[in-house]
Amino acid sequence: MSERTTPEGELERQFERTVAAEARIEPRDWMPDGYRRTLIRQIAQHAHSEIIGMQPEGNWITRAPSLRRKAILLAKVQDEAGHGLYLYSATETLGADREELTRNLIEGRQKYSSIFNYPTLTFADVGVIGWLVDGAAICNQVPLCRTSYGPYARAMIRICKEESFHQRQGYELLMTMMRGTEEQRRMVQDATNRWWWPSLMMFGPPDGDSPNTRQSMAWRIKRHTNDELRQKFVDMTVPQAERLGVTLPDPELRWNPERGHYDFGTPDWAEFKRVVSGDGPCNAQRLAHRRKAHEDGAWVREAAAAYAARRSAERKGAA
């Protein structure tokens, strides 16, 4: 095939035309370095979040109250692992190295969603995570099914399909508990109180304090601002809370007929910054657990590679 080089300016115009036409950028297309870097950072953080996100709920697998709940929880945590793997696979199409990403996570160089640094104190937390945390994740992720980078958009389509089960199982679990004893209803309210504000923080800092948003929207990686998505989540969740019979812990929460949206209070952004920068209730525990799982698995990886090498040598010898 003949060598042909296109001047960088023309490549950039082609890239911009493709993005503007709502077509997808694919792995071997030319793309600006900043676009590639932003995607690797965002998708890797998202992948890490799925992997770390197995821990808070994994905490309850052995103590689920019935075989039905245990099977559901196992399937959900297995999905989180799968979501992490779809996303790591997408970063590799951008030239990222899987092992380096794992090291970046366990050595604390790359972040994951701050929500997973909160503890799961009762079984009601499993339901509230499905309802609020996965609900917020769905709000964030549905627009990403149309993100400009093809492999990321395709991974998000698979993920969103599966998240729907996650959210519904959580809400169903909570409805079951609300039909139970007074103590169970108190557990649901308590878990709602603890997870509401961290769930609102999942959408990231307010728009005025989110320096990457403008460029990400120009590149059509992001489709909505953090505050738009947060508002959408609140509007969707309030009637669900009413139906469930729990109170969302925000005295400022009320319907605003002029805006056609719920008004709500301001999350504690100082707490958000503390948790993101490593000082949340469970940051150290989450990373230590991930690191231990990686190190404890080393012999399995080595044994499988040694077995594959031996089999391959035997086949060559036999040929």
Next chain:
Amino acid sequence: MSWPLWEVFVRGKRGLNHVHVGSLHAPDAELALRHARDVYTRRNEGVSIWVVPAGAITASSPDEKDPFFAPSGDKVYRHPTFYVIPDDVPHL
């Protein structure tokens, strides 16, 4: 030490082609198939899986797409609508 990368193709049901769904790392082809089943077919998404070492795939370069695919662009006579047939000719 890193396991090689495999590209995964899944046949959704009988009668359809295998379609690329993503990639994964595995030490050998057999384990790549098992991992592919767990990662990409947890909800009956497939009846058959292919795994291919990522390095074994040769791809056309997008940078050369215009000249590479040009031969098919100017051959309108390959399409049935190129031929003018009177309306009163049946079954054609």
